[in-house]
Amino acid sequence: MSKRVDQVLAGDIRAASRLMRDLDDRMPAAINALKSLYRHTGKGYIIGITGNPGAGKSTVVDALIEVYRARQLRVGVVAVDPTSPFSGGAILGDRIRMQRHALDEGVFVRSLATRGHLGGLSRSTFDVVSVLDAMGYEIILVETVGVGQDEIDVMRAVYTSVVVTVPGLGDDIQAIKAGLLEIADVLAVNKADRDGADRTVRDLMHMLDLRGTSPTNSVREVEIIKTIAAHGTRDDSGIADLVAAIDRHRDRMVSGQSGQTRARKRLVAHVAELVKGLLADRAEAALEAQGGLGEVAEAIAAGQTDPYTVAESIVAKLYVDAP
Ligand SMILES: Nc1nc2c(ncn2[C@@H]2O[C@H](COP(=O)(O)OP(=O)(O)OP(=O)(O)O)[C@@H](O)[C@H]2O)c(=O)[nH]1
Ligand SMILES: [Mg+2]
Incomplete structure (x- = not known):
């Protein structure tokens, strides 16, 4: 070795x-x-935290770190810094928010940039999680913005996924409905100090019920917890309730058939990510060999070729150049 x-x-x-x-x-x-x-690997408990930009994911993560450290558990964090216009300040924000843990040897925070990744974001996340797991971090928190397919793929590979939403915004609820609800094990309605938190909880319950009646969906137990993450671990923050809900989900996951099924799904997701990543690498190399996307676009614009031919020739190269 x-x-x-x-x-x-x-x-x-x-x-x-x-x-x-x-x-x-x-x-x-x-x-x-x-x-x-x-x-x-396989000893760390991986918890995903996802949700709309600015919902308070990093603030929740920060509070969770505190709770798990109080339990004497070592905590690894992977924060995927979004480059969306909503949250351009995320990198700095995360650093400041999590800074108070920076000197704690039991905490390791790693930020990943979404920029410049061609389908590689989830792969990088998996890699970092594996390293943290092998290092012996008992709790591994993965923060992603739940807007892209990449992020949703990452969430398929965690043991417990917490989807963070906020009160009031009808559109947010719709966005949640679109994909996040399907992967949520625990729903946190954060910023519960604002108006409309109870209403949001009711809306989410209603949506979960609707989902439960669909013949293709087996009913999963999803708890909805109101939190005020900005209050840290104060009694009124709901963070203790959130942790308790995560614990209960964890208990259900480690025992019985559902745990086994989930473990298999995680492995499937991991392998699928690796395959996608390798293909993306090769596609990128094949594109480079043709002068990059810019060159290719020029050639198409000049009428020398067409997008279909270019795509086919790139894919053909994936096989020819395979090591
Ligand atoms: N009122 C209120 N504000 C909160 C609460 N939790 C977080 N915030 C604030 O919401 C803002 C965004 O919080 P973040 O934790 O950075 O949110 P995020 O989801 O990680 O954001 P991105 O990573 O940029 O998508 C910050 O100004 C927080 O202080 C809360 O419970 N109540
Ligand atoms: Mg954040």
């Missing part, structure tokens, strides 16, 4: 950070290290 695998297993933060960076660059040695680390 390589030295760096040993270092990571021993909890060496610098070695782990370096490995994560090398994984982002798809360095073969790093990928080999990850293969060795994989059999040391």
Whole structure:
């Protein structure tokens, strides 16, 4: 086993950070290290936190860190920094919010940028989660903005997914309906200090009921919890209730058939992500070989070729160039 695998297993933060960076660059040695680390994974409990931009996900994560640290558990965090116009300040915001944990050796926060990833965001997230898991972090929190398919794919691979929403915005509820509700194990109605929280809880309950009556959907138990994450772990923040709901879901997951099914689904999601990632890498390389997207677009605009021919030739190259 390589030295760096040993270092990571021993909890060496610098070695782990370096490995994560090398994984982002798809360095073969790093990928080999990850293969060795994989059999040391499976002990951490992975909790996803997703929801609309600005709903308070990072604030919830911050409060959760505090609760789990009080339980003497080591906490790893993966925050996917969105580049959406709604939340351009996220990177700085996350840093400030989570800064008070920065000196705590039991907490490791890793931010991932969405920019510049071609289908690679969920893969990077999986990679970082695996490294944190192998390092022995007992709780792994994954924050993503639940707007893209990538994010939803990530949520399929966690043990408990918490969807954070806020009161009042009818459109938000619609957005939740569109995809997030389907993956929610626990729903948090955050900013419950604002008007309309109870109404939102009722709306969500109604939507869950509707979903439950569909013949294709088996009814899952989804708890709805009101939170005021800005109040941290104060008695009125609802964070203790949220943690209790996560605990209850965890208990249901570790026991019985549903736990097994969920574990298989996680593995399916992981492999599917890796395959997608590898294909995306090859497609990118094939595109580069043709001069990049800019060149390709020029050629099409000049009437030298057409989009269909270009796409076919790129896909054909995936096979020819396979190692
Ligand atoms: N009133 C109120 N404000 C809150 C609450 N929780 C968070 N906020 C505020 O909402 C804003 C956004 O919080 P974040 O935690 O950054 O939200 P986020 O969902 O992580 O945002 P992005 O990662 O940018 O999508 C911040 O100004 C928080 O202080 C709450 O319970 N009540
Ligand atoms: Mg955030």
